[in-house]
Amino acid sequence: MARKFRVVVNGKEYIVEVEELGQSTVAQVVQEVVQPKVVSQTTTSQNQVVEKQLEKPVVSQQVQSSKPQTSSAVSKTAHEVKSPMAGIILKVTVSEGQKVSRGQKLAVLEAMKMENDIVSEYEGVVAKILVKEGDTVETQQTLMIIE
Structure with a gap:
């Protein structure tokens, strides 16, 4: 059975999926939730504000635990x-x-x-x-x- 959790680590938000596999648990970061952040603002000659956004990094990692599962x-x-x-x-x-x-x-x-x-x-x-x-x-x- 897989369960999803929303986790914040060092100010970054991740969606983590945890799946039970026998006596161990495997966790995998499914996606990183990135809020668009303004890096810089510049004003053009027509007084329009131009914003640049950070690119979303690709994150994939696995965590294993030997904690026994009840089910x-x-x-x-x-x-x-x-x-x-x-x-x-x-x-x-x-x-x-x-x-x-x-x-x-x-x-x-x-x-x-x-x-x-x-x-x-x-x-x-x-x-x-x-x-x-x-x-x-x-x-x-x-x-x-x-x-």
């Missing part, structure tokens, strides 16, 4: 509970090993000053909880695994 370790019978939006985990209402039923509240997520209940779409046992109270999560980040 590759999930068995076929396990279900991932993912965050529907970015926010902060206010409360985790279940514990590992606890049986859960469909519709049961698993966690409370604060997003845009609103509290949102994360409920189970599956019936089973909580195998692993990957977040704790106070953690910041991204959209579609795995919060817990239910088997």
Whole structure:
């Protein structure tokens, strides 16, 4: 699964695409976002302003990480509970090993000053909880695994 991020490094903005490949992650800069900048202005005899712009450099680099990925370790019978939006985990209402039923509240997520209940779409046992109270999560980040 590939995810795109907008990153600012040393004042330059880049769009980075991160793809999970087994036990490692590969990141590639897809494009550099360059805002046109005025290098110089000159006035012609008809009082028209002429502007020159910087050329957009070509950027391509790869970053590898040996950080293990959760999704590759999930068995076929396990279900991932993912965050529907970015926010902060206010409360985790279940514990590992606890049986859960469909519709049961698993966690409370604060997003845009609103509290949102994360409920189970599956019936089973909580195998692993990957977040704790106070953690910041991204959209579609795995919060817990239910088997």
